[in-house]
Amino acid sequence: MLVAWYVLSANQIISPTRFPAPREVWEALRQIAVTGYADARLHGHILHSVKLVLMGFAVAVATGVPLGLAMGWSRRTEALVNPAFLLIRPIPPLAWIPLAIVWLGLGDAAKVLVIWFAAFVPSVINSYAGVRAIEPHMLEAARMLGIGRWTLVREVLVPGAAPMIFTGLRLSLQACWTTLVAGELIGAAAGLGRVLSQGALDIFPAMILVGMVGVAFAGGVMTWALGWVELRAMPWRR
Amino acid sequence: MSLRLLSAIGLGAFFGLWTLIALSGLVQPQFLPTPSAVAQEFFRLMREPFVGYTLQTHLASSLGRFAMGFGLAVAIGVPLGLAMGWFRTLDAIVTPLFDALRFVAPIAWVPFAALWFGTGIGGPVLVIFTGAFPPCVINAYRGAKFVEPRFIEAARMLGAGNVRMVTEVLLPASVPSIVAGLRISAGLGWQSLIGAELIVASSGIGYLMVKGQSNISTAIVMSGMIAIGIVGVAIDVALRALQARIERHRH
Numbered sequence: 001m002l003v004a005w006y007v008l009s010a011n012q013i014i015s016p017t018r019f020p021a022p023r024e025v026w027e028a029l030r031q032i033a034v035t036g037y038a039d040a041r042l043h044g045h046i047l048h049s050v051k052l053v054l055m056g057f058a059v060a061v062a063t064g065v066p067l068g069l070a071m072g073w074s075r076r077t078e079a080l081v082n083p084a085f086l087l088i089r090p091i092p093p094l095a096w097i098p099l100a101i102v103w104l105g106l107g108d109a110a111k112v113l114v115i116w117f118a119a120f121v122p123s124v125i126n127s128y129a130g131v132r133a134i135e136p137h138m139l140e141a142a143r144m145l146g147i148g149r150w151t152l153v154r155e156v157l158v159p160g161a162a163p164m165i166f167t168g169l170r171l172s173l174q175a176c177w178t179t180l181v182a183g184e185l186i187g188a189a190a191g192l193g194r195v196l197s198q199g200a201l202d203i204f205p206a207m208i209l210v211g212m213v214g215v216a217f218a219g220g221v222m223t224w225a226l227g228w229v230e231l232r233a234m235p236w237r238r
Numbered sequence: 239m240s241l242r243l244l245s246a247i248g249l250g251a252f253f254g255l256w257t258l259i260a261l262s263g264l265v266q267p268q269f270l271p272t273p274s275a276v277a278q279e280f281f282r283l284m285r286e287p288f289v290g291y292t293l294q295t296h297l298a299s300s301l302g303r304f305a306m307g308f309g310l311a312v313a314i315g316v317p318l319g320l321a322m323g324w325f326r327t328l329d330a331i332v333t334p335l336f337d338a339l340r341f342v343a344p345i346a347w348v349p350f351a352a353l354w355f356g357t358g359i360g361g362p363v364l365v366i367f368t369g370a371f372p373p374c375v376i377n378a379y380r381g382a383k384f385v386e387p388r389f390i391e392a393a394r395m396l397g398a399g400n401v402r403m404v405t406e407v408l409l410p411a412s413v414p415s416i417v418a419g420l421r422i423s424a425g426l427g428w429q430s431l432i433g434a435e436l437i438v439a440s441s442g443i444g445y446l447m448v449k450g451q452s453n454i455s456t457a458i459v460m461s462g463m464i465a466i467g468i469v470g471v472a473i474d475v476a477l478r479a480l481q482a483r484i485e486r487h488r489h
Contacts, residue, residue, distance in 0.1 A: 200349035
């Protein structure tokens with residue numbers, strides 16, 4: 001593939017205004033890493049994007065997982081919350097972007113809000129499913145032993161639901177990342193999406209490609225980091 | 239207290255709080271209209287055109303793009319996945335490339351999509367395609383990989399060649415996995431479409447929302463969200479019906 005790319009672009013079979021040659025990509029990468037592009041250098045854009053994702057993701061996990069656990073544990077909470085939740089659930093995260101912009105403008109706050117929405121739904125659903133998947137006799141046994149409410153949550157519910165919770169977190173993280181890139185493409189002062197949209201405005205295919213590689217790289221690293229946390233959090237699954 | 243009553247209270251509280259905040263004057267109606275105002279706007283958009291078309295026409299053009307992108311993803315992805323499940327060399331060539339591309343969020347294709355195919359139909363279709371393609375490939379591949387070996391041996395004994403093996407053994411055996419993949423793929427494709435239309439498009443439901451956003455009309459934006467939600471559910475229900483039908487057919 002790499003050889004084909006080099007040969008095709010060297011012979012102008014692929015027009016350079018459509019897809020960049022390897023050399024141009026290397027130069028674009030050097031430009032953004034050394035002198036900067038779209039008001040920041042590459043690591044600045046990446047860190048900015050990653051910071052926003054982690055903020056929104058953390059808020060979503062902090063709100064979504066407890067809500068999901070509560071819904072899975074108590075039928076009453078489920079009955080109370082579920083109908084409103086079902087109304088919101090089919091709306092894809094990206095569709096919240098215009099609303100967030102109307103409410104909060106093009107700044108970071110709007111992005112964190114949208115990322116929160118994006119990660120909230122999978123966090124809730126999977127934590128809920130996780131609690132429901134705990135075998136009832138585990139709960140009965142715990143209750144027979146007469147352990148307290150909080151001990152039950154800490155020792156039985158959370159570990160029992162943990163595999164599903166982590167599945168939810170992985171889905172959430174992916175949704176966060178996609179949503180953030182879309183949000184930044186629509187309008188942002190910094191971030192990888194900004195690099196992409198500026199590259200599109202300047203018709204600078206090499207820089208677009210660099211931006212895409214950045215998106216893939218940062219997304220991959222975050223997914224990997226979450227996998228690492230998952231292994232640490234559930235040592236019994238190794 | 240019965241659970242049903244609690245559900246009613248929950249819903250009531252959701253809409254009640256919303257109405258209360260909207261009516262309290264703390265936020266301007268432009269930013270937070272009441273639920274009934276949103277409903278009115280929704281029906282008004284269905285009658286009167288906004289930025290050129292009525293809500294239904296916007297939806298129809300979105301659905302047209304979706305059908306093209308999704309159709310292409312299925313038409314290319316499923317055969318590719320099946321072939322990768324059968325031909326080892328193809329698997330070895332395509333998998334690394336595919337894994338690398340999968341990490342690129344579909345939305346990140348928007349600039350190239352616009353550059354290559356413009357912002358009318360081609361660009362958004364490419365974005366939908368990149369969203370819908372991976373689940374098609376992965377599920378067809380998994381389906382083909384996990385076909386019971388005795389089927390393959392039996393077919394081989396009967397003298398099936400490579401092509402017949404793929405079309406007559408692997409394909410039927412992988413149908414459940416493929417259909418499950420189609421549901422994921424349609425969901426992702428529909429999402430990517432909205433993203434693409436928010437960024438580059440001149441019609442469609444995402445475009446309607448962007449225009450609502452620049453007019454600072456929350457009611458229009460929310461109407462768009464409702465329409466997107468309804469269509470998303472409708473697509474999933476249709477595919478689920480297909481899935482149920484295939485399951486029944488097999489048993």
